[in-house]
Amino acid sequence: METTRIEQVHFIGVGGVGMSGIARVAFDQGMQVSGSDIKESRYTKQLKDAGITVHVGHDASNIPAGDPVVVVSTAILDNNPELIAAKERGLTIWHRAQMLAHLGVGLETLAVAGTHGKTTTSSMLASVLDGMGEDPTFLIGGIVRAYGTNAHSGAGRHYVVEADESDKSFRHLSPKAVLVTNIEADHLDHYRDLDEIYEKFAAFIASVPADEGVVVACGEDEALVQLAQQADRKLVVYGFAEGCDARITSYEPHGVGSDFVLSLPNGQQVRAHVKQNPGRHNVLNAAGVVALLWALGYDAQAAADALSGFAGVKRRFDLIGEVAGVTVVDDYAHHPTEIAATIEAASRLGFSHVHVLFQPHRYSRAPLFTEVLKDDFAAAFDAADAVTFMDVYPAGEAPVPGVSGKTFLNVVLDHVGHPEAAYVPRRIEVVPYLLSKLGAGDLLITMGAGDVTAIGPQLVDALERGVDPSAAVSGQDSRA
Structure with missing residues (x-):
């Protein structure tokens, strides 16, 4: 087992929740830490506030002098200029998981x-x-x-x-x-x-x-x-x-x-x-x-x-707000088992209706849920009163022809006993559509691993401002 700690480390792609956390612990353990990411994020800001050098954009010059271990995530491609430079300099290159393990030394x-x-x-x-x-x-x-x-x-x-x-x-x-x-x-x-x-x-x-x-x-x-x-x-x-x-x-x-x-x-x-x-x-x-x-x-x-002191985790049945009798929570669930467990638990809380806004995650995962786990995915929404599908969150992937939120809607519509189901393709129309469906005593769960998490606060804000739901748009609830 490894027992010697490294002294210097550079993270390529440090702006996400996982890599930034590893960088922060490494820094707190006394290592010299630097990093880079293609854009600013709240996580890069937190690292900078802690005193860690973070570069915006990828460039070979971002790697500091010396002999740092260079840490990359699975998302970093071989043509990344910093990764190329690290290889040319003969630096040790670790996957993020190797660094994660290294932090446990001792x-x-x-x-x-x-x-x-x-x-x-x-x-x-x-x-x-x-x-x-x-x-x-x-x-x-x-x-x-x-x-x-x-x-x-x-x-x-x-x-x-x-x-x-x-x-x-x-x-x-x-x-x-x-x-x-x-x-x-x-x-x-x-x-x-x-x-x-x-x-x-x-x-x-x-x-x-x-x-x-x-x-x-x-x-x-x-x-x-x-x-x-x-x-x-x-x-x-x-x-x-x-x-x-x-x-x-x-x-x-x-x-x-x-x-x-x-x-x-x-x-x-x-x-x-x-x-x-x-x-x-x-x-x-x-x-x-x-x-x-x-x-x-x-x-x-x-x-x-x-x-009893555990206060929970963000994006796990996370209360966003309660306005005009409507309760809004946010949840990370995006696999059929997670979806079903979350909705089943919600259905027992005494709300008049349970509405789910679901955002499919990644085009590459569509075959898993629409073919391999088709029956499980369709049945996962059974305990909901209504489900609305947004379009797919790409997570950096290129769109796949023929795959959209409607692809997932159709799986649910094929299922016997499915809840009321609709597809709202345009993000700008999601909040107005939900406003037209929600009433006092209802629960809305925004659900998925992507940016659906931003919809809850927008909906709460609209309810607080008393936005007229009559201006809402209609979702597509059929294959037409």
């Missing part, structure tokens, strides 16, 4: 992995450890509300990291313990098929030390449990089923929170409360955190008590 890495729920679960884990006085270092894919950031360099011995399987980069980590929430088909642009996804997760689980490592797996996913059992590591299975080592024996939802009881293998009955994170899936996330800390030797009830 710390005990606790990694949270899984197709869904890892951001919330890793945030819960960091929050609970902090509530127990441990002050962990953490790097997470979302903004933890209590900290106002996704990254923190703590004084404690633990390093909580969200382990990203999307591009197989979690293979670089050397965790003492892993918590795996689930495994499903996703990111098939990086994987051959589901079997390869299982292979990579199996290797990741096997990276846990055989002598003192811990694996915690969700018992709701039978294939995951079988995979974890094959690793021959200390294993704790959590969930609702009778065969789970850490079993949820009682679950009572209360508005956007929940109470639950977790029965441990030693007979202890742990009582816990989760606030601001509705749904059965979030109770599972919380139970996994308590089970992991118990397996690591912490007092389980103390961990459960600290859960």
Whole structure:
């Protein structure tokens, strides 16, 4: 295992939430840090405010003198001038995941992995450890509300990291313990098929030390449990089923929170409360955190008590506003399982109607949801009263002929028992259309991994200004 820290590092593409967080922790750990990005962002501003040199635009001259390690993300192409210069200078070039792993040198890495729920679960884990006085270092894919950031360099011995399987980069980590929430088909642009996804997760689980490592797996996913059992590591299975080592024996939802009881293998009955994170899936996330800390030797009830201080993560059932009887929340869900869990939880909160504004993410992912997981995607919206589709968020991809928000709408319209569904192709028409549909007592969830998150504040502003919904436009609710 690597034990020597690097002294100087330069990040190409430092303006995103993930890379900026890594840069900030590296800086706080005493490294000389610089970076560049093609444009300014709130994250580059935060780095500059912290005293880190950030260049706008990519140029070979941005790489400082000396012998810095150059860190790139998967998004950086081979023709990037800084990457070319780094190769010509013979500098060490790391993928962002290698730097993520390096920040854990000298710390005990606790990694949270899984197709869904890892951001919330890793945030819960960091929050609970902090509530127990441990002050962990953490790097997470979302903004933890209590900290106002996704990254923190703590004084404690633990390093909580969200382990990203999307591009197989979690293979670089050397965790003492892993918590795996689930495994499903996703990111098939990086994987051959589901079997390869299982292979990579199996290797990741096997990276846990055989002598003192811990694996915690969700018992709701039978294939995951079988995979974890094959690793021959200390294993704790959590969930609702009778065969789970850490079993949820009682679950009572209360508005956007929940109470639950977790029965441990030693007979202890742990009582816990989760606030601001509705749904059965979030109770599972919380139970996994308590089970992991118990397996690591912490007092389980103390961990459960600290859960009550968890204030949530931005873009995870994130309250944007309540105006004129209309409640608006924002959520990152964009995979069928995530969509279904979020809408199902929302449907139990007592609103008159649940409306969903969904923005498909990336053209390259369209075949996954409209072909491979077509039935799951269509059924994911069943608990909603109405769903409106925006056009695809490209995330830098070129448009694909024949793929649009209507492609996703048609999948839902083909599904028996689908909710009211429409497609609003022009972004400028989305808020007026929603205003025509929403009434007092309704909930709107803006949903997706792209810039749909900006619609909620715009809608709240329109409601506050008393915009007349009669000026709204009509969505396309058919294939015509």
